[in-house]
Amino acid sequence: MQDFTHTSAEVPILEKKILLVEDETVFAKAVQKHLKRAGYVVEIGGDLAEARALYSSLSPDLVLLDMRLPDGSGLDFLSEIKKSTANSPVLVMSAYGELEDAVSAMKLGASDYLKKPIDLEELLLNIRKVFDKNELSQKLTYSAKREQHATETVEFLGECSQIKSIRTQVERISALSNNASVIPPTVLVLGETGTGKDVIARLLHANSSRVDKPFVHVDCASLPKDLIESELFGHEKGAFTNAHVARTGLIEAAEDGVLFLDEIGELPLDLQSKLLAVLERRTLRRVGTTQERPVAAWIIAATNRNLEALSEQGEFRSDLYYRLNVMSLTMPALRDRDKDIMLLANHFAAGTARRYNILFEGFTDDAEQALSEYAWPGNVREMKHLLERAVLLSGGGQIESDILGLETSLHEKDDTVVLDDDLTLGEAELKLIKQALERTNRNVSKAARELGITRMALRYRIKKYDL
Numbered sequence: 001m002q003d004f005t006h007t008s009a010e011v012p013i014l015e016k017k018i019l020l021v022e023d024e025t026v027f028a029k030a031v032q033k034h035l036k037r038a039g040y041v042v043e044i045g046g047d048l049a050e051a052r053a054l055y056s057s058l059s060p061d062l063v064l065l066d067m068r069l070p071d072g073s074g075l076d077f078l079s080e081i082k083k084s085t086a087n088s089p090v091l092v093m094s095a096y097g098e099l100e101d102a103v104s105a106m107k108l109g110a111s112d113y114l115k116k117p118i119d120l121e122e123l124l125l126n127i128r129k130v131f132d133k134n135e136l137s138q139k140l141t142y143s144a145k146r147e148q149h150a151t152e153t154v155e156f157l158g159e160c161s162q163i164k165s166i167r168t169q170v171e172r173i174s175a176l177s178n179n180a181s182v183i184p185p186t187v188l189v190l191g192e193t194g195t196g197k198d199v200i201a202r203l204l205h206a207n208s209s210r211v212d213k214p215f216v217h218v219d220c221a222s223l224p225k226d227l228i229e230s231e232l233f234g235h236e237k238g239a240f241t242n243a244h245v246a247r248t249g250l251i252e253a254a255e256d257g258v259l260f261l262d263e264i265g266e267l268p269l270d271l272q273s274k275l276l277a278v279l280e281r282r283t284l285r286r287v288g289t290t291q292e293r294p295v296a297a298w299i300i301a302a303t304n305r306n307l308e309a310l311s312e313q314g315e316f317r318s319d320l321y322y323r324l325n326v327m328s329l330t331m332p333a334l335r336d337r338d339k340d341i342m343l344l345a346n347h348f349a350a351g352t353a354r355r356y357n358i359l360f361e362g363f364t365d366d367a368e369q370a371l372s373e374y375a376w377p378g379n380v381r382e383m384k385h386l387l388e389r390a391v392l393l394s395g396g397g398q399i400e401s402d403i404l405g406l407e408t409s410l411h412e413k414d415d416t417v418v419l420d421d422d423l424t425l426g427e428a429e430l431k432l433i434k435q436a437l438e439r440t441n442r443n444v445s446k447a448a449r450e451l452g453i454t455r456m457a458l459r460y461r462i463k464k465y466d467l
Contacts, residue, residue, distance in 0.1 A: 015237075016131065017041045019060035021051040021077065022093070023070055031064070034120045035127070047071045055081065055088075062130060063090045064123075065110075067101040075104055082109040089130050093118060154202045157347055160339045162332040170200065173327055174207035177298065184208070186279060188264075188324045189302040191331030194381030197302035200329055201260040204300060213257030216297075218250050221266040229271055230287050239288025251284055254297035264324065265305035265316060272317045279323050334376040334383065336445060338455045344380060345371050348387040349399065359396035366401040373457035374406045430465050433458070437467065 018035060022028040023046050032042045043058055045051030047070045055063070063081060067074040078090055092105040092113040102113040111130045114123065156167065177184040187204060189197040198217065205215045223231050230239075234249030251259055261267075267275065278284050279299065283292040301324050310316035334341065345363065353360035363371065376382055390403050436447040448458040461467075 015039065015041050016061040017043070017058055018062045018064060018127070019043055019045060019051065019054055019058055019088075020064045021045045021048075021069065021074065022064070022066045023047060024066075031118075031120065031123065034124065038124055040127075048074075048077055051077060052080070055084075055086075059086055060088050062127060063088050064127075065090050065092050065105075067092060067094045067105070073101075075101065075108065078105055078108050078110060089134055091126060091130055154199060154206045155347075156196070156199055156203050157344060158337060158340045159343060160332075160337045162337065163340065166200070166329055166331070169329055170203050171207060173329075174204050177208035177210055180209065183282070183296065184298045185326040186324055187300045187326070188307075188328045189300065189331065190328060191302075191304060192333050192379055193304045194379035195331035195333060196380050197304075197331055198260070198262060200331065201258070201262075201300045201302060205258040205260075205298075208258075208298070210257050210298060214253065214255050215258045215260065216250055216254040217260045217262060219262045221263040225268070228268065229274070232271070233274065233284050233286055235287035236289045239286070246286075249284070249286065251278065251295060251297065252293060256296040257298070259297040259299050261299065261301040263303055264301040265303040265307055265310060269315070269317065272320045276317065276320045276323060279320075334379040335448070335453070336455065338372075338459075341372055341376075341383075342368060344383060345387060348384045349391050352388045352391040356392065358391055358394070360391060360394075361396075361398045364398050364400045367399050367404055370401040370404055370406045373453060373460075375452045429461070433461055433465065433467065437462075 018040050020028055020031055020035075020042055022031070022044065025046070028044045028046070032044055035042045043054050043060075045054045049071060051069075054060075065074045065078060069077075074092070078092070081088055081090055089111045090105075090109070092102055092110045093116060094102040094105075094113055095116045102115075105113060111133070112126060114126060156163075156170075158164070158167075173184070173187060176182075187201075189200050191197050201217075202215065205211060218232070220228075230247070230249065232249050232251055234247050234252055237246045261275075274284075278295055281292075282295050284295055285292060307316050307321045307324070311318035311321045334344075342363075349360050349363075352358070378385075386404065386406075390399050393403050394400075432451065433447075436450050437444075440446040440450065444455055444458055444462075448455045451458065
């Protein structure tokens with residue numbers, strides 16, 4: 001998991017380190033005393049040799065650099081700093097008549113320069129400005145990386161009525177984000193494992209006005225139990241053992257983009273109340289502080305569990321469930337998407353073939369039938385992985401059913417059904433189908449779910465047995 005280290009101007013918390021390179025001892029001590037009182041760690045280097053050694057050992061967050069030193073020019077040291085891995089920001093101090101040196105320093109990459117004699121309060125103000133500017137630069141770099149990752153093409157394939165309806169709903173919900181001053185309503189995406197709930201979250205982000213903002217995916221099920229609060233909400237320095245620096249949590253890291261809370265049903269009860277407070281007040285508190293921080297992220301949650309049932313059992317807060325369920329989208333199981341099974345199968349197989357430069361010439365009839373009749377308990381995710389394996393094993397050309405290794409999952413769901421011992425396989429299948437159709441009043445979709453097969457597979461059998 002990525003480490004989002006907080007770098008704000010709250011200097012006393014972070015104890016930022018400053019290297020002061022100055023040969024005037026009285027002035028240097030006065031600056032050191034004033035900056036230490038403000039919460040900084042300050043080391044003094046009286047000449048270039050001492051400054052070089054301290055820079056290597058201290059790894060300072062800022063260098064205060066005098067231009068004229070006993071053993072050389074501060075410009076030389078500035079040039080070395082800008083070429084170093086740390087590349088610490090440098091605030092130059094120049095005496096009257098050294099304007100040319102100050103201009104040269106700015107060209108070499110100094111953050112700013114101050115003329116001597118220097119007012120200590122003015123120095124403190126300029127130091128904070130440098131840190132604020134550095135923090136903003138880091139945030140912009142981070143956001144750009146998040147944007148590059150999040151704006152990759154999101155593919156949401158499907159021609160069945162359920163998918164077309166979801167696609168329309170996504171467009172409508174995404175349009176609600178067009179008003180920059182209003183945070184869009186929370187969205188809850190429901191569906192079995194592997195149905196593509198994360199794709200919906202990314203699609204909402206990609207279609208919204210927040211597309212150029214961060215997309216932070218949080219898998220609540222995989223967060224370490226002992227650190228989950230810190231990971232989500234962040235912590236201040238000293239909040240607990242090994243909290244050596246303040247840290248931004250994943251909620252804050254989403255900034256004014258999208259926070260996707262995947263598998264929200266796995267969030268511990270004690271943190272559910274804290275998340276509810278975030279949704280209600282739009283603020284959060286880091287571990288170890290009472291300070292409220294604003295939360296501007298659009299929150300999208302997803303789960304494969306029945307949150308309503310869990311809330312009735314006391315395993316999920318009902319008030320959080322209702323707060324999450326402002327807008328909801330339900331992803332259909334793959335077995336209920338007859339029209340999309342071969343569409344997706346060809347898409348995943350062709351994509352794998354292109355990636356590995358393998359010839360793909362479609363599926364044999366038996367392979368298509370096997371794909372259509374399989375119940376897909378792992379849904380789209382299972383199909384994607386299975387087709388990747390099949391293409392790699394095929395060696396090119398058409399994919400045959402034996403390479404797929406699928407077994408149809410026609411089975412009886414009702415324990416009251418009794419099959420005669422002397423029935424053939426075909427007769428047993430026919431009896432199971434008839435009973436399922438009778439129990440569901442010939443509702444093909446419901447009967448197919450009970451039998452554990454797709455509607456397409458059931459329709460094939462209805463036609464086969466002339467039902």
